[in-house]
Amino acid sequence: MMTLQKKATVVSSSVAALLTIMKLVIGIAxxxxxxxxxxxxxxxDMFVSLFNYFAISNSEKPADKEFNYGRGKIEALASVIEGTIITISGLFLLYQAIKKAINGEISQYMGTSITVMIISLIITISLVIYLNKVAKKTNSMVIKADALHYKTDVYSNVAVLTSLVLVHLTGYEIIDVLVGSGIALYIIYSSYELIHDGVLVLLDRAVEHDIVEKIEDIIKSKEKVNTHHLLKTREAGHQTFVEVHLVFDCIITLMDAHRVSDKIEQEIEDLDKNRDWIINIHMDPYDDFTINDSK
Incomplete structure (x- = not known):
């Protein structure tokens, strides 16, 4: 059965292929x-969406003997690669704009170009709305990156459409050059967040500070837990990992300590139903944090 994430990448790949054919023919002509x-x-966009499908397919594979924690980080790797590709495309577009300005090239078929860009804008907006809904439901980094990518396309399509109309009305080709350069610079700028977020996940950055605080509040609310230490969190794809040491009275039964730990796990999972929580709780009979820390 195809998951919602995979379905989203298939849809975005198909849309990108359609837009590519439309724009490429008109752009060259x-x-x-x-x-x-x-x-x-x-x-x-098309190649990135296809790569995203591959990334999600692999990230959804269960943990095994070779990958004990699963393959969730491949989504972050895909985000970094996608951001790099976007940056390269932006630099190429900037080169094309400068080349046109130097050679003094003239645009043609303006009416057809305007029509194509209007259709493209409508299709792209619809795709962004769809991808944002999927990203919200799945918390997938790849889908979030795809949604952001196509959101930048919406802005660029509006800019292209505006420039075509102005060039058509005024005949000033410099408008096309300036808009093309502006789109290129914006594309390069927008790729920074994708690369930045992907690298942080690869480096095992902790989850958002407010979520960590909520986890600590849950732990502190349990009377039988004296204290806690070594709380660690990280994300990999749709999975969120939590590790913590809980300190109980040494006279508590293992059964009671286990019940409290299960309750804590359930309350943490309830913080966000869209996350796949992997929680590992270590139960201590006394606070050994300062002892271990001094070694």
Missing amino acids: SGSVAVLASAIDSVL
Whole structure:
């Protein structure tokens, strides 16, 4: 059965393929650097979405003897690669804009180009709405990255459409060059967040501070837990890992300590039903943190 994440990548790949054909034909025929820039971006969108499908397919595989913690980090790796590809595409588009300005090229088929960009804008907005809904339900980093990517496409499509209309009305080709350059710079800027977030996940950054505080509040609310230490959190794809040492009275039964730990685990999982929580609780009969810390 195809998961919601996989379905989203199939949809985005199909849409990117459609937009690529539309924009590439018109971009080459018209000579508009803005339309061509948008077309090249759609080509990259298609390949990135296909790569995302591969990443999600692998990240959803269960843990095994070779990958004891699963393959969730491949989503973060995909995010870094996607951000890098976006950066490269932005640099290429900037080159195309400068080249047109130097050679003084003239745009053609403006009416058809405007129509194509209007259709493209409507399709892209619809896709962004869909991907945002999937990202909210699944908490998938790859889908979030895909949604952000296509959101930048919405802005670039609006800019391209505006430039086409202005060039058509005024005949000033410099508008096309400036808009194409602006889109290129914005694409490069937008890729930073994808690379930044992906690298932090690969480095095992802790989850959001407010979630860590809520986990600590849950632990502190249990009277039978004297204290806790070595609380660690990290994320990998749709999975959130939590490790903590709980300190109980040495006279408590193992059964009672286990019941309290189970209750804590359940309350942590209830913090966010969209996350796949992997919780590991170590039960101590006394506070050995200072002893271990001094070694």
